[in-house]
Amino acid sequence: MLAARESDDMADEPSDDVQAVLDYLAELDRPETHELTPERAREATRALRGDEPVAAVGAVTEQVVLGPARGIPIRIYEPASDGPHPVVVFFHGGGFVVGDPGTHDASCRLLTNAADVAVVSVDYRLAPEHPFPAAVEDAYAATEWVAAHGDDLGADLDTDRLAVAGDSAGGNLAAVVALAARERDGPDIAQQTLVYPVTDFREGEAYASYDENGEGYFLSAADMTYFRDHYLDSWVHPSDPYCSPLAASSHADLPPATVVTCGFDPLRDEGVAYADALDAAGTPVTHRHYDDLIHGVINMVAPPLDVAGGREVIDDVAADLDASLR
Incomplete structure (x- = not known):
């Protein structure tokens, strides 16, 4: 396993620009996500995005494709360079409850340009309705x-x-799609990019990072409980590998992976555990650990939330995608 940064590096505090974002959010005196209804939580998430596109790309189009229960809206970002291009299917984060292609427009635009790929952002169904x-x-x-x-x-x-990619809940979905493609003899996936992914609903708060980072760093342990309770409507689901990819009986014969973890993130340790599981099974994995960053930074790349480390993460995973897809 290539460790782009040592996974046991520990910063004493978040980076200065992360702390500035945390201070800004505290001044807004916003309710915690877990205190809101799903509808209000979605509105609050949308309200945090910037008003202007963070970067121009070659083209942005939208369409609806056939899904198992309804049409699935997708947003397609094309680079300005001449094609044909590799394609990254992107799944947004938001705890399976909030988020949409609009909330992740900035990160998808930056990824399109940095990796010179077409990005297809998927507007999948959200819980608790689904x-x-x-x-x-x-x-x-x-x-x-x-x-x-x-x-x-x-x-x-x-x-x-x-390739498949996603952050948080979307990182879970990217990992699960890679597992399902292996099991179902599905699409040939050349790379999976998992940015601070949810990988283990079985253990949850048992990971030390939940205790260390459960409050005060944007995503809280209480938020994760809220998301889990809305997403999972039966106690049998957490052990399903398509819910908790770390529970898969084998992590061999999967696409090469980039796994991103952040030091001040409740999900840090389960991301580390997934990178270790892939490595132990012989799946090539690059573990990129950012000891002074928090959950959500790839969406904090434009005012009013602007973290240089978020762009660094996007540039780094873009380099990994470029190496795998060309």
Whole structure:
């Protein structure tokens, strides 16, 4: 396993710009996510995004593709460079409850440009209206559609140029799609990018990072309980590998992975555990650990939330994608 930064590096406090964001959010005196209804939580999440696009790309289009229960809206970002391009199917974070392609517009634009890839952002169904496994079904169906319609996207998928990526809940979905593709003889995925992913609903708060980072760092342990309780409507689900990818019986024969973890993140340790599981099974993995960053930083890349480390993460995973897809 390539450790781009040592996973046991520990900063005493978040970076200065992360702390500035935390101070700004504290001054807003916003309710905690877990104190809101899902509808209000979605509104609050949308309110944090900037008013202007963070970067221009070649083109942005939207369409709806066939899904298992309804049409799945997707947003397609194309680079300005001449194609055909590799394609990254992107799943947004938000605890399976909040978020949409709009909340992740900035990170998708920056990734499109940094990796010179087409990014397909998937608007999968959200809980609690659509609990597990609805998001998984949509994520996999969207990936199948992209794999079958590369020509329609102006993409080159004939030579291992398809990847899946996501942050937080979206990182979970990217990992699960990679597992499902292996089990179902599905699309050929060349790389999986998992940015501070949810990997283990079985253990949850048992990880030390929940105790260390459970309050005060944007995502709280109470928020994770809120998300879990909305996403999972049965006690049997946490042990399902399509819910908790760390529970898979094997992590061999999976696409090469980049796993991002942040020092001040409740999800840090389960991300580390997933990187270790992939490595132990012989799956190539690059573990990129950012000891002074927090959960959510790839969306904190434009005013009023502007963290240089968020752009650093995007640039780093873009470099890994470029190495895998070209």
